[in-house]
Amino acid sequence: MVSYNSGGETRRSYLGKAGGAALLTTGLAGCTGVIGGGESDLNTIGAAIPQTGNLSDFGGQFERQAGFALDIVNDAEERIEFSYEDTQTSENTGVTAAEKLVSQDGLPMVFAGLSSSVAIAIAESVAIPNETLMATGGTSSAITELEDDNWVFRTSPPSTLQAQALATMIADDGNSDVSIIYLNDDFGTAVKDELVASLDTLGVNVTDSVGYASGKSSYSSQLNQAASGDPDAIAFVTFPQGFIVMAKEAFEMGLKDQVAYYGIENIKGSDVRDNLDAQTISGMSGTQPSPPTERDSFQRFISENEERFDRTPSIWEAYYFDSAMVMGLTTVAADSYESAALRDNVYELSRPPGESYTYWQFDDAVETLANGDPINYQGVSGNVDINQNGDVVGTYRRWNFADGEFQTGDFVDVADDL
Amino acid sequence: MVSAIQLAYNGLAFGSVIVLAAMGLSLLYGIGNFANFAHGELLTVGAYLTLLLYGAVGLPFVLAAVLSIGLAVALGVLIDRGLMVHHRQSSSLTLLLITVGVAFILRSLIRIVWSSSPRSYGLPLVVDQQVLDSTVTVAGYDVVLSLGVSGKSLAIIAVGILAATGVHLFLTRTKTGVAMRATSANRSLSKVTGIDTEYVATTTWAVAAGLAALSGVVLAYSSGVIYPRMGFDVLLVVFAAVVLGGIGSPYGAMVGAYVISIAREFSVLIPGVGSRYKLAVAFLVMIVVLLFKPEGIYGGKWS
Numbered sequence: 001m002v003s004y005n006s007g008g009e010t011r012r013s014y015l016g017k018a019g020g021a022a023l024l025t026t027g028l029a030g031c032t033g034v035i036g037g038g039e040s041d042l043n044t045i046g047a048a049i050p051q052t053g054n055l056s057d058f059g060g061q062f063e064r065q066a067g068f069a070l071d072i073v074n075d076a077e078e079r080i081e082f083s084y085e086d087t088q089t090s091e092n093t094g095v096t097a098a099e100k101l102v103s104q105d106g107l108p109m110v111f112a113g114l115s116s117s118v119a120i121a122i123a124e125s126v127a128i129p130n131e132t133l134m135a136t137g138g139t140s141s142a143i144t145e146l147e148d149d150n151w152v153f154r155t156s157p158p159s160t161l162q163a164q165a166l167a168t169m170i171a172d173d174g175n176s177d178v179s180i181i182y183l184n185d186d187f188g189t190a191v192k193d194e195l196v197a198s199l200d201t202l203g204v205n206v207t208d209s210v211g212y213a214s215g216k217s218s219y220s221s222q223l224n225q226a227a228s229g230d231p232d233a234i235a236f237v238t239f240p241q242g243f244i245v246m247a248k249e250a251f252e253m254g255l256k257d258q259v260a261y262y263g264i265e266n267i268k269g270s271d272v273r274d275n276l277d278a279q280t281i282s283g284m285s286g287t288q289p290s291p292p293t294e295r296d297s298f299q300r301f302i303s304e305n306e307e308r309f310d311r312t313p314s315i316w317e318a319y320y321f322d323s324a325m326v327m328g329l330t331t332v333a334a335d336s337y338e339s340a341a342l343r344d345n346v347y348e349l350s351r352p353p354g355e356s357y358t359y360w361q362f363d364d365a366v367e368t369l370a371n372g373d374p375i376n377y378q379g380v381s382g383n384v385d386i387n388q389n390g391d392v393v394g395t396y397r398r399w400n401f402a403d404g405e406f407q408t409g410d411f412v413d414v415a416d417d418l
Numbered sequence: 419m420v421s422a423i424q425l426a427y428n429g430l431a432f433g434s435v436i437v438l439a440a441m442g443l444s445l446l447y448g449i450g451n452f453a454n455f456a457h458g459e460l461l462t463v464g465a466y467l468t469l470l471l472y473g474a475v476g477l478p479f480v481l482a483a484v485l486s487i488g489l490a491v492a493l494g495v496l497i498d499r500g501l502m503v504h505h506r507q508s509s510s511l512t513l514l515l516i517t518v519g520v521a522f523i524l525r526s527l528i529r530i531v532w533s534s535s536p537r538s539y540g541l542p543l544v545v546d547q548q549v550l551d552s553t554v555t556v557a558g559y560d561v562v563l564s565l566g567v568s569g570k571s572l573a574i575i576a577v578g579i580l581a582a583t584g585v586h587l588f589l590t591r592t593k594t595g596v597a598m599r600a601t602s603a604n605r606s607l608s609k610v611t612g613i614d615t616e617y618v619a620t621t622t623w624a625v626a627a628g629l630a631a632l633s634g635v636v637l638a639y640s641s642g643v644i645y646p647r648m649g650f651d652v653l654l655v656v657f658a659a660v661v662l663g664g665i666g667s668p669y670g671a672m673v674g675a676y677v678i679s680i681a682r683e684f685s686v687l688i689p690g691v692g693s694r695y696k697l698a699v700a701f702l703v704m705i706v707v708l709l710f711k712p713e714g715i716y717g718g719k720w721s
Binding site (some may be wrong): 095184210211213214215216217218219220221222224225228240241244245248249251252253269271273275276277279280 | 595
């Protein structure tokens with residue numbers, strides 16, 4: 001779920017820009033429609049995204065990156081355009097918006113939902129029943145579980161996969177007994193379940209997994225329970241506010257010296273750094289999703305974004321850009337602009353064995369496709385190898401807390417067994 | 419296996435935070451006959467004012483806490499003289515909704531000034547000292563006897579007990595306190611006998627707000643985190659303590675606060691009940707007690 005990402009202020013501050021981008025893009029889309037006129041190969045992709053509501057600034061980010069991708073796809077030849085509808089970050093409005101795109105406008109491919117709840121609502125009541133290919137920005141593991149007959153895919157890794165990276169790290173560090181403290185909600189439980197399963201596969205014994213509710217002033221009983229099985233380490237599937245209370249309390253209880261601490265990405269940040277004495281969490285490690293920062297494609301994406309939009313894009317924008325590029329390539333690869341043909345191509349072109357192409361090699365990729373050869377799109381956010389669940393794996397890095405700061409460490413090679 | 423002694427001690431420490439808020443809440447109900455939903459925010463205000471005076475202004479912590487309690491008292495007087503004074507005859511529901519409104523306004527103001535990000539006092543860490551650490555076998559069962567105690571938790575318990583004693587002395591040894599008890603028993607009769615019930619109402623707000631602010635500071639000191647919902651998050655437990663003790667009675671609130679806090683901690687001893695069900699167990703205790711004693715442990719009595 002997008003809403004679990006931290007940094008509310010920064011998201012809000014882009015609201016103004018997002019609104020502007022929305023006007024500009026819809027304006028342009030309208031123009032191309034008119035200029036193109038009559039017989040044209042211009043294919044319309046529906047996009048039901050939040051232009052208002054909680055995630056409206058993410059909607060603006062999507063439009064910005066979709067516009068960027070559009071320029072590349074349409075560079076040599078006018079190929080695609082986006083038709084936007086507003087979900088208002090709400091399930092009901094989202095379904096109505098998607099219905100307009102799919103049922104009324106008859107579009108065979110849509111991008112829908114930046115939050116998981118809206119994405120799932122649209123997938124279940126519009127895309128899957130209407131056999132429409134749907135890309136989405138939601139990150140809930142519930143999207144993986146959808147009975148969707150391959151109609152739904154995404155380029156953003158499901159949030160639970162972080163647990164596989166965390167489990168790999170915990171096992172590689174030589175821990176044999178681990179307990180878990182997790183937030184007792186949908187997200188926390190899903191991550192915990194994946195973590196337990198992954199640790200189990202890797203031969204690490206989970207001594208206890210203890211749920212907690214947020215907003216409590218003490219977690220001593222959770223900490224006691226987590227420590228009772230004498231584990232080597234405790235994995236914290238927690239958010240900053242609860243974690244601050246726990247870490248301080250664990251230190252006061254004398255737990256800190258007995259176990260190693262691990263945590264998910266949500267712990268890393270200034271909230272935890274500024275509100276905890278550094279010694280309470282020194283030596284703690286965790287995982288965070290990370291774009292492949294060392295790759296050319298990512299670096300070029302960043303610098304071109306900075307040039308065009310005068311701002312550094314978020315990891316979400318890299319996902320949205322990849323979504324738009326994959327949809328653009330799919331329209332080229334499919335022999336007709338129909339749902340079934342699109343679905344038959346989208347998975348293949350994202351992954352091996354085809355020859356690899358990055359976004360600026362779009363025209364070369366088109367040529368290869370025209371010759372009847374397979375391609376493998378290399379995204380800016382990662383390899384973007386979409387599996388049969390419609391998911392990508394994502395890349396993760398280690399973080400360590402040392403010298404009073406969170407420090408970014410190496411990339412984690414998720415164990416092959418997972 | 420967890421140590422029951424440790425759980426009792428932890429319950430005592432948490433009860434000392436709750437008792438501070440519960441006494442004020444109960445006093446307000448006893449005198450004004452309304453449930454103050456802004457009580458949680460008075461805790462939060464106390465915690466943030468101390469953060470301002472200690473963290474930003476740089477006063478010593480205890481002085482900052484005392485000054486913020488003074489400011490909270492002023493806020494309590496302001497709420498009463500500016501708002502509640504116009505509603506002495508209003509129904510309990512009207513009063514309740516007014517306090518909900520005050521709660522939202524206070525919480526929003528806190529968000530505007532300090533944002534929603536968590537804060538902390540950054541006080542030095544205090545590590546528990548093990549005063550007990552052994553296991554005895556009783557009738558074939560291993561009983562863990564261990565107890566970790568720190569200056570911090572002892573200070574919190576001392577503050578709770580001292581404040582409860584203070585409230586008791588205030589209500590029994592001062593003229594204003596006696597007037598408060600009289601007003602709570604029968605407002606009209608008190609007025610006829612010459613008690614200034616307006617003064618009593620305002621004083622009640624002052625005392626309740628001051629105690630709430632103290633509770634907020636202690637809560638933030640204990641948990642190590644300050645955030646805009648912190649007071650509201652414990653308000654439910656405070657209400658439970660007040661109802662369990664017998665709503666309207668400060669003595670009931672004292673008993674209720676400790677009973678509910680210790681019951682909450684002990685819930686983890688019940689096999690199969692995880693620590694995430696602590697609150698449910700605490701409320702179960704409240705419901706069961708009310709089944710047998712519907713008026714609460716103290717039944718609204720003031721002595």
